[in-house]
Amino acid sequence: MNSKNSDHDELTFLNSYDPTLYDRLSLTTDILVFGISDSINPNYRKLPEKKFSILLVKRKTHPFKDKWCLPGGFLQIDEELTNAPKRVLAKETNLHDVYLEQLYTFGAVNRDPRLRVVNVAYMALINKDQLQDELLADAAWFNVTQIQKENEIKIILKSEIDEICFTLLKINDDINDPLSYKIVDNELLAFDNPLVIFFGLLRMRNKINYTDIVFNMMPKYFTLKELQNVYEVILGRKLLDPAFRRIIKDKVVQTEFVRSGKGHRPSLLYRYKDPT
Amino acid sequence: MNSKNSDHDELTFLNSYDPTLYDRLSLTTDILVFGISDSINPNYRKLPEKKFSILLVKRKTHPFKDKWCLPGGFLQIDEELTNAPKRVLAKETNLHDVYLEQLYTFGAVNRDPRLRVVNVAYMALINKDQLQDELLADAAWFNVTQIQKENEIKIILKSEIDEICFTLLKINDDINDPLSYKIVDNELLAFDNPLVIFFGLLRMRNKINYTDIVFNMMPKYFTLKELQNVYEVILGRKLLDPAFRRIIKDKVVQTEFVRSGKGHRPSLLYRYKDPT
DNA sequence: CTAATAGTGTCTATTAGACAGTATGTT
DNA sequence: AACATACTGTCTAATAGACACTATTAG
16 A cells, blocks of 8 residues: 555545544643742841742632632633643733643543543742732632641641631552542632642642742842742751752852842842753 | 532532533543563673663554554543553553553644544553563564754664654753644654653653652562663663662662573572562 | 841761772583 | 673762851841
8 A cells, every 4th residue: 555545545534534433521721820929027127938829719600619729721622732721821810921831630530520521730830020910809829838747738728818728648659640649628629629739739849959940930030048938938848058059059140239128138139040 | 608508509500500511522541651671682691681662553543544653542431531541551452550650641732633632641661570461463562762962852663573763853942841842754653642752751761760660660570780771771871880789779679589590690689679 | 236137168978970899600 | 711790899079968157237
């Protein structure tokens, strides 16, 4: 059989193909938006604490009406998969040009009570400079705290208006499989969002050590101590100043600017040094 | 509004929900199966070389009839997403109880000429002990060689019956986005399989350094040199013996067995020491 | 002056890289 | 004996952890 005949066969096949032959289902995308915020300054000398936060939206419609959920939406039939999270973020939260990476695809049969829906979750990182525009009404930032003891992971999300708490139990050893975790005590989050949040936290804590993604959450100019505080709040532990500066020094460039007026020695401002 | 009313609302909503409201599409899963094979022994003294291989299947039907492709199939509407790769592997390649992890979800609009299909790719690792049963007729193992120069990645797949070669061009800096790579010179592989293979190789080369996944590709008993050769063929570079043994020593246990009869000093056999 | 953060010098401990050497089988 | 791999000792280089010290501002 020569190539021409083969191409012809393929065309004939495609023209007569019946797309209803296979099961069809809906595909959604959820976006886990991470950002850094400052706590209110308690004292003119003290530095504000860095808070690691995620963005949640209050559902106005069924299912899970009045619960909090990650911004998300359906993939359109003629839309690139990578475009869906961009479109959804723009519409639901008024955020543009953000760092996005695919997190994981969740496909448990009963994750949506309406119908079979597979969810491709994305992780987004944004910085203060991108928050010039206001959030839409039903969105709020929640500070993340995680307490881990053996096979029980407790995550607490706090905003000005609400506090959300849930627990994940590790029910078997395959840490890569979302079915290895069981959501318990979840009152306020929709769908399997607790799992998505947990997977995102894991990813973030890992990748911060071997990539430059943190800088997507930093403003253009920052002090090294601010950057260190961001690492610390994400990793959940303190770092030593000289060690941190040694590691970070090749990734940043000192600028001519300083941050002063704080009741202590002013700090040099740095910016990210793009490796390309 | 009290909780009882709210639940009632939710039920009413779900009962009247029309699932045809949203776009529906098909979802497939491809499985990138990695394994290690030995080259034929050239000399009674020499050790056989380790080859890093993937499993491909020859397509018997349109589209892409007669091209090679990863084992794959459609997700069924009532099937757990994580079950699909297990079922497909059992059916298409006669492999059971293999290590599986989700690799990436590919959703370019035109990746399937038939209809809009989103593909959740999985990575599987298997070892020789699992290969007792024969492969099905149209499946074959292909040795993987990768040559990388700047923004061009050339991958060569060799089996006894065929040789496949393709190139990926990095067309922008977002290495996490499959749209950043363009497939060129691909004659023999179906769909966007070159991308899946490339993503799997990346994942494998990274994870080998901070997880124990290699052991899923090792037989129950192995020598430290064999294990080292597996690391070397996956990473594409030689390692120093003492350094390798230092790193690996806490992950393995020495057994009472030795491998002898090879024209040189016999080697102790080790097995994986499960950390749990 | 004081409280607080900014930033550095240096010692030590740990880990990684390199090389050379010894050990022990089969033919 | 010769060849090939198995395995180890040890030196050196690089990296990470720890602590203590100096520097500098607003009030």
